[in-house]
Amino acid sequence: MPIAAATIDPTKGPKVNVALIQIQAGKEGGKQDQIKRMRELVLQAVKEGNDKNEPVHLIVLPEMWNGSTLHDELIANAEPVPEPGQAPSEWSSKSETVRALADAAIESKVWIIGGSIPEQGAERLYNTATVYSPEGALIAKYRKTHLFDLCLPKMTYKESDTFAPGDHLTTFDTPFGRFGLAICYDLRFAEIAILASRKGCTAVFYPAAFNTHTGPLHWELLQRGRALDNQIYVATCSCARDETAKYVIYGHSMAVSPMGKVIATAETEEKIVYATFDPQHIADTRAGIPLLTQRRFDLYPDILAVAEGNAQ
Numbered sequence: 275m276p277i278a279a280a281t282i283d284p285t286k287g288p289k290v291n292v293a294l295i296q297i298q299a300g301k302e303g304g305k306q307d308q309i310k311r312m313r314e315l316v317l318q319a320v321k322e323g324n325d326k327n328e329p330v331h332l333i334v335l336p337e338m339w340n341g342s343t344l345h346d347e348l349i350a351n352a353e354p355v356p357e358p359g360q361a362p363s364e365w366s367s368k369s370e371t372v373r374a375l376a377d378a379a380i381e382s383k384v385w386i387i388g389g390s391i392p393e394q395g396a397e398r399l400y401n402t403a404t405v406y407s408p409e410g411a412l413i414a415k416y417r418k419t420h421l422f423d424l425c426l427p428k429m430t431y432k433e434s435d436t437f438a439p440g441d442h443l444t445t446f447d448t449p450f451g452r453f454g455l456a457i458c459y460d461l462r463f464a465e466i467a468i469l470a471s472r473k474g475c476t477a478v479f480y481p482a483a484f485n486t487h488t489g490p491l492h493w494e495l496l497q498r499g500r501a502l503d504n505q506i507y508v509a510t511c512s513c514a515r516d517e518t519a520k521y522v523i524y525g526h527s528m529a530v531s532p533m534g535k536v537i538a539t540a541e542t543e544e545k546i547v548y549a550t551f552d553p554q555h556i557a558d559t560r561a562g563i564p565l566l567t568q569r570r571f572d573l574y575p576d577i578l579a580v581a582e583g584n585a586q
């Protein structure tokens with residue numbers, strides 16, 4: 275069945291300046307130091323944007339930035355994550371990272387995608403990303419839906435030993451457009467970006483912590499593919515690399531244009547990456563290469579039915 279046409283138009287509206295904060299995670303000071311450093315980097319991004327006369331509208335943090343990716347530390351760092359719309363006065367006193375992100379949004383007067391943190395759910399833990407308005411309201415929450423269970427000759431990782439998967443996808447609306455939100459390994463599942471683009475998103479953001487085995491071949495390729503196929507912006511925000519860690523994170527936070535061009539990127543060290551999303555560029559890309567209107571939904575059967583052997 276065709277996906278409903280977008281009600282929000284990503285080819286119109288203001289340009290959006292984003293800052294991707296490639297923070298170093300997993301340091302000895304633990305969660306408290308990470309929260310402190312997060313605030314410093316958020317304020318630095320806002321200041322640098324203002325100094326360049328390109329005020330930052332939206333700041334992004336990486337996956338699991340408030341501690342390390344070690345199983346025991348993920349469990350120790352887990353905290354309750356409130357539901358969007360819940361008043362801050364009702365948030366648990368244990369939700370310290372959530373509260374710090376909301377405070378950082380208020381102090382810096384920008385939108386913040388708070389990367390992901392370990393969420394203590396009612397029965398299980400989740401890998402959960404959150405979004406805050408400049409007023410500190412929790413606008414959206416996304417629990418990673420595809421868990422990173424990889425078994426390669428040189429590396430194995432089983433995220434499902436720690437977390438349960440989420441059960442729905444997330445987009446959120448701002449005064450400067452609609453955006454998709456997913457986490458790291460989710461980037462490998464093209465459907466998320468396809469749906470986000472059909473729902474009128476300007477970009478999909480992926481807080482991430484990719485690994486150094488698959489990163490060199492897949493990281494940039496996946497992002498450019500997602501952007502090019504859907505003629506949207508794609509941005510990833512990774513933690514910085516620590517070569518001494520048990521799980522070495524790839525780094526290379528990146529923003530990619532609707533034409534599939536890398537418009538901004540980092541290397542492996544702690545860094546803030548700046549990029550501007552221009553609705554006119556989405557419009558020009560779609561006018562020149564009319565993928566969205568040429569799509570032949572009449573030829574694409576129900577994928578689930580095919581996978582289950584019930585259609586050709």
Ligand SMILES: NC(=O)CCC(=O)C(=O)O
Nearest residue numbers: 422458459483484485488
């Ligand atoms: N944290 C993750 O989901 C890592 C994904 C990854 O490294 C991959 O190769 O996929």
